[in-house]
Amino acid sequence: EDKVVQSPLSLVVHEGDTVTLNCSYEVTNFRSLLWYKQEKKAPTFLFMLTSSGIEKKSGRLSSILDKKELFSILNITATQTGDSAVYLCAPIIQGAQKLVFGQGTRLTINP
Amino acid sequence: GAGVSQSPSNKVTEKGKDVELRCDPISGHTALYWYRQSLGQGLEFLIYFQGNSAPDKSGLPSDRFSAERTGGSVSTLTIQRTQQEDSAVYLCASGNRATDTQYFGPGTRLTVL
Numbered sequence: 054e055d056k057v058v059q060s061p062l063s064l065v066v067h068e069g070d071t072v073t074l075n076c077s078y079e080v081t082n083f084r085s086l087l088w089y090k091q092e093k094k095a096p097t098f099l100f101m102l103t104s105s106g107i108e109k110k111s112g113r114l115s116s117i118l119d120k121k122e123l124f125s126i127l128n129i130t131a132t133q134t135g136d137s138a139v140y141l142c143a144p145i146i147q148g149a150q151k152l153v154f155g156q157g158t159r160l161t162i163n164p
Numbered sequence: 165g166a167g168v169s170q171s172p173s174n175k176v177t178e179k180g181k182d183v184e185l186r187c188d189p190i191s192g193h194t195a196l197y198w199y200r201q202s203l204g205q206g207l208e209f210l211i212y213f214q215g216n217s218a219p220d221k222s223g224l225p226s227d228r229f230s231a232e233r234t235g236g237s238v239s240t241l242t243i244q245r246t247q248q249e250d251s252a253v254y255l256c257a258s259g260n261r262a263t264d265t266q267y268f269g270p271g272t273r274l275t276v277l
Contacts (some may be wrong), residue, residue: 057206094253094271096207101265125273127276141207145264151220152257152266154207 055080057155059142065161070132074158076142077124084147086125088116091139091157099127099140132162166259168269176275177246185241185272189258196239197259197266198231202252210254213239214261216218246276 056079058159066072078086085103089096102118102125113132118125129136129159142152142153169188177183189196198210209223213233226232227264228247233239243250253273 087265089268094273095255095268098265098267101263103264143207150212150214150264151197151209151223152199152207153209154199156206 055144056103057142057144057151057153059140059155059158061108061158062156063159065163068131068132068146068162068164070135070162071128071130072132072160074127074129074140074160075124076126076155078142078153078155079123080144080146080153082147083120083123084145086118086144087152088125088127089141089143091141092137097143098144129160132160134162134164136160137162168256168267170254170256170269170272172272173270174273174275176277177250178277180245182242182244183246183272183274186238186255187239187241187245187256189237189239189256190267191216193258193260193267194236195259195261195266196233197257198239198241199255200252201255210241213267239246243274246274248268248276250274251276 060075086100100116105120113130116127139157141157143154185187196213199207212220228244253271255271257268259266
């Protein structure tokens with residue numbers, strides 16, 4: 054059975070801190086992995102990772118994939134209150150096209 | 165349009181009634197997906213369309229759930245004889261075969277009383 058585990062489930066930090074969110078997965082026929090930010094209802098796309106060891110960056114956010122150890126991390130530096138959200142990771146299954154979501158990490162940034 | 169749109173944004177219905185949820189994908193996206201998110205749960209895959217056909221409907225929880233897509237565009241998710249456990253946010257996403265990225269709509273919050 055396909056499985057995605059994110060940790061921590063919840064994280065509370067102060068503005069300006071750096072955070073690392075973890076995603077480990079066990080899926081058949083892995084194709085790529087996506088990270089999303091969910092503030093209210095609609096998850097918004099952050100990154101797509103296909104190759105191991107290649108860091109993707111967007112401003113203060115960055116992410117990397119390790120296909121050997123089956124995990125990915127999402128880093129956020131100099132956090133701001135607007136970063137408060139649930140962060141979701143989701144591998145895509147080759148052929149099936151569907152995303153398999155983890156429970157998410159609820160990140161709260163306090164001023 | 166600029167993004168995926170869904171309607172209605174909120175729907176309250178009585179147990180046993182049928183409901184229809186609509187999704188308008190991003191123009192030109194051939195792939196369309198339905199997911200649902202129950203309170204405190206992760207997103208759960210329901211069905212995937214490529215064009216008008218559904219090669220993967222493995223996530224539909226029961227035969228009360230059905231979906232169709234017409235003209236390679238708009239999709240409708242129908243839930244018959246709704247039950248309280250159907251209460252959730254139903255999210256639609258679209259994408260194209262050139263990339264795996266799926267773009268989500270704002271969702272429909274369904275409440276079954």
